[in-house]
Amino acid sequence: MQKKLILDSDLLDITLSRLCEQLIENHGSFDDSVILGLQPRGIFLAELVQQKIRTLAKKEVPLGYLDATFYRDDFRRRDTPAKASETRVSFVIEGKRVILVDDVLFTGRTVRAALDAMIAFGRPEKVELLVLVDRTHTRDLPIAADYVGKYVNTLESQRVLVELVAQGHKQNRIWLINNKV
Amino acid sequence: MSSLSQRHLLGIKNITAKDIELIFETADTFKEVINRPIKKVPSLRDITIANIFFENSTRTRLSFELAEKRLSADVVNFSASTSSVKKGETLLDTVHNILAMKVDMVVMRHASVGAPHFLSKYIKANIVNAGDGTHEHPTQALLDTFSIREKLGDVQGKKVAIIGDILHSRVALSNIFALQKLGAKVMVCGPPTLLPKFIGSLGVQIELDVKKALEWCDVANVLRIQLERQQIKYFPSLREYSLYYGISKKMLDNLKKQIVIMHPGPINRGVELSSDAADSAHSIILDQVENGVAVRMAVLYLLAGATA
Numbered sequence: 001m002q003k004k005l006i007l008d009s010d011l012l013d014i015t016l017s018r019l020c021e022q023l024i025e026n027h028g029s030f031d032d033s034v035i036l037g038l039q040p041r042g043i044f045l046a047e048l049v050q051q052k053i054r055t056l057a058k059k060e061v062p063l064g065y066l067d068a069t070f071y072r073d074d075f076r077r078r079d080t081p082a083k084a085s086e087t088r089v090s091f092v093i094e095g096k097r098v099i100l101v102d103d104v105l106f107t108g109r110t111v112r113a114a115l116d117a118m119i120a121f122g123r124p125e126k127v128e129l130l131v132l133v134d135r136t137h138t139r140d141l142p143i144a145a146d147y148v149g150k151y152v153n154t155l156e157s158q159r160v161l162v163e164l165v166a167q168g169h170k171q172n173r174i175w176l177i178n179n180k181v
Numbered sequence: 182m183s184s185l186s187q188r189h190l191l192g193i194k195n196i197t198a199k200d201i202e203l204i205f206e207t208a209d210t211f212k213e214v215i216n217r218p219i220k221k222v223p224s225l226r227d228i229t230i231a232n233i234f235f236e237n238s239t240r241t242r243l244s245f246e247l248a249e250k251r252l253s254a255d256v257v258n259f260s261a262s263t264s265s266v267k268k269g270e271t272l273l274d275t276v277h278n279i280l281a282m283k284v285d286m287v288v289m290r291h292a293s294v295g296a297p298h299f300l301s302k303y304i305k306a307n308i309v310n311a312g313d314g315t316h317e318h319p320t321q322a323l324l325d326t327f328s329i330r331e332k333l334g335d336v337q338g339k340k341v342a343i344i345g346d347i348l349h350s351r352v353a354l355s356n357i358f359a360l361q362k363l364g365a366k367v368m369v370c371g372p373p374t375l376l377p378k379f380i381g382s383l384g385v386q387i388e389l390d391v392k393k394a395l396e397w398c399d400v401a402n403v404l405r406i407q408l409e410r411q412q413i414k415y416f417p418s419l420r421e422y423s424l425y426y427g428i429s430k431k432m433l434d435n436l437k438k439q440i441v442i443m444h445p446g447p448i449n450r451g452v453e454l455s456s457d458a459a460d461s462a463h464s465i466i467l468d469q470v471e472n473g474v475a476v477r478m479a480v481l482y483l484l485a486g487a488t489a
Binding site for chain 2: 069070071075076078079080081082084085086087116117120121
């Protein structure tokens with residue numbers, strides 16, 4: 001198994017700052033903005049984004065966790081049913097500008113399911129997608145991210161591994177992994 | 182990994198503690214779903230479920246139907262009283278006919294012990310036992326233990342007394358299996374005539390005095406006197422039963438600790454449980470009903486997902 005480092009701690013911080021500056025540019029006062037982290041791994045990044053906006057813009061943006069497991073289109077098409085995680089949306093989505101946050105954008109199917117899951121909580125005014133890593137040329141659906149930390153050209157057989165301190169790792173690191181062919 | 186060890190839910194006896202934990206964790210997420218403004222998720226939208234009830238039921242059937250609909254499954258209902266069973270059709274023929282119409286899952290209640298186990302040998306669809314005679318009622322035991330876990334934080338180490346008509350109760354047997362698998366201590370309490378002879382062999386404590394049982398337990402699961410299953414007299418009168426085994430609010434208030442009162446329903450108010458006890462702060466009877474939908478959604482979701 002080969003591992004290649006694509007983002008280390010310092011670079012990740014710079015990337016996050018850039019993404020949050022872009023958010024500040026587009027959302028201004030964040031009055032009607034909310035962040036939704038996608039379970040299971042997007043929530044850690046969503047928390048980092050929330051903290052960063054707090055530091056940079058002195059704004060408190062509401063944060064929720066969204067689990068799209070029950071909306072996935074691969075139910076009964078895999079060996080075991082996907083395990084659901086907690087959904088915690090303590091605010092109204094109706095009329096809000098939603099920033100969906102996930103760590104890696106791959107086939108786009110999770111985002112499609114998340115859009116469905118989100119609609120169950122109301123009709124947002126606008127939805128944007130922020131991802132740390134965009135795996136280009138691997139999309140199954142016409143879905144694109146509005147804010148991208150890093151574009152990475154990958155093969156289907158490769159895997160992107162995100163290790164964050166919040167998930168219990170020693171430092172923030174993002175790897176590209178070659179599975180055995 | 183995240184799938185059950187069985188294709189069917191025939192009884193708690195057949196499943197593992199791990200299965201129960203997985204059902205609970207899945208039910209936690211469904212409980213959040215059914216408290217949303219939009220209570221429906223599309224998971225089972227390509228699945229058809231037949232609810233086949235050879236015996237009357239209000240709560241269980243409604244609960245299953247709601248669970249199925251909240252998962253977006255297509256639902257057909259069948260009750261024996263209005264069907265060709267009356268004309269002499271066998272159980273296997275009835276179910277084969279229903280399955281020929283492309284049904285993926287069967288939820289069945291039957292008056293005969295082992296009816297779903299028998300069916301599981303002959304048909305391909307997943308079967309959920311919604312009660313077979315006086316044998317098992319697995320989803321009831323799951324929702325009961327789920328409710329204990331929700332109220333007390335854990336089932337492990339808790340003392341649970343099952344009080345009342347143990348002999349005719351499928352809820353009792355399934356509960357004993359579920360509670361023991363999750364590490365709880367179980368006591369059964371009732372008049373000697375309503376305690377089955379084999380009950381001691383299950384490793385449960387036996388108590389004839391309801392006051393002592395209440396003092397011992399953290400949770401009292403009170404069962405209904407099932408007059409419809411009693412062909413002979415097991416006690417002199419309902420009034421006498423109520424006098425010796427009925428639970429009132431006063432009895433609960435006189436205990437040194439706060440215990441939890443559960444009842445699988447339907448309650449015979451004034452017989453096994455007085456009205457003030459059933460409606461008191463001790464009671465989690467309506468939480469049980471709410472949890473029933475979430476737990477059944479979890480069971481259906483996990484069974485349906487494993488058939489790919």
